[in-house]
Amino acid sequence: MRLKLGRPDLADYADRFDVPEAEGAFGVTFLGVASLLLDDGSSAVMTDGFFSRPPLLRTAVGKMAPDRHRIARCLARAGVDQLDAVLPVHTHYDHALDSAVVADRTGAVLVGGESTANIGRGHGLAADRIKVAIPGQPMTYGAFTLTLVESHHCPPDRFPGVVTEPLVPPVKTGAYKCGEAWSILVEHTSGRTALLQGSAGYVAGSLAGRQADVAYLGVGQLGIQNEDYIRTYWAETVETVGARRVVLTHWDDFFRPLDQPLRALPYAGDDLDVTMRVLDELATAQGVALHFPKVWQREDPWRGLV
Secondary structure (H helix, E strand, O other): OOOOOOOOOHHHHHHHOOOOEOOOOOEEEEOOOOOEEEEOOOOEEEEOOOOOOOOHHHHHHOEEOOOHHHHHHHHHHOOOOOOOEEEOOOOOHHHHOOHHHHHHHHOOEEEEOHHHHHHHHHHOOOHHHEEEOOOOOOEEEOOEEEEEEEEOOOOOOOOOOOOOOOOOOOEEHHHOOOOOEEEEEEEEOOOOEEEEEOOOOOOOOOOOOOOOOEEEEEOOOHHHOOHHHHHHHHHHHHHHHOOOEEEEEOOEOOOOOOOOOOOEOOOOOOOHHHHHHHHHHHHHHHOOEEEOOOEOOEEOOOOOOO
């Protein structure tokens, strides 16, 4: 097979950056990779909170630590000063590197598995600011009910395993092992429901019996899987929960800071064009709306659903 050079052109999908804008107090803001801010004006939760986005060379051969200045700027731009919970979808660095800092700055509880807890402990978060979730057990934070369901990372998992002791940066990239991967189910008191699937992995049947009107679907590395895997991933997530609108995440080049325009991951690591070809076919056949989110924009993916 001939190696594809370069990266997909997001301009080819310009018409898909059309999630309805938020008109009321409730909104979802995409903050790159799988970081999502859900807020209703009174309570708010965030997945990941990854803002440091260290460059490729440092990621490959150096050590990394949260960039507190970048974190502060990004939180300010997003209008965030207080959160109820921060939930890394797993503990690779591109999800969990900044999570404890974000929780600390915003008064949030850091929620996840033992690996997430060890990131919080390494930062010095108090025990009452760390919550080790019980899979499948609902938790309430403000107006949000959150249920973490066991999932898998999309293959290949380059840093498998768990974080077994408090993690104190700076450390090499591989210290941020995957840990526990989650499908996060959200229910708001307004009746809005969502599936937040940060990684393009799944556990067969794990979401059976669950329901969500909207799915935020991570697609990182999905385009290098075979078509059977892509179709099964869609079936185990979108079809299983009955989502009527899908918003794609984890497609952006996370070595590029958020103050620069987002671009797709290079073909060397993913192929968004393959992902879109297969998912577009599935979405069209099933009458599901398929979108990309705009970074920094408050959007309401439930708006217009009937």
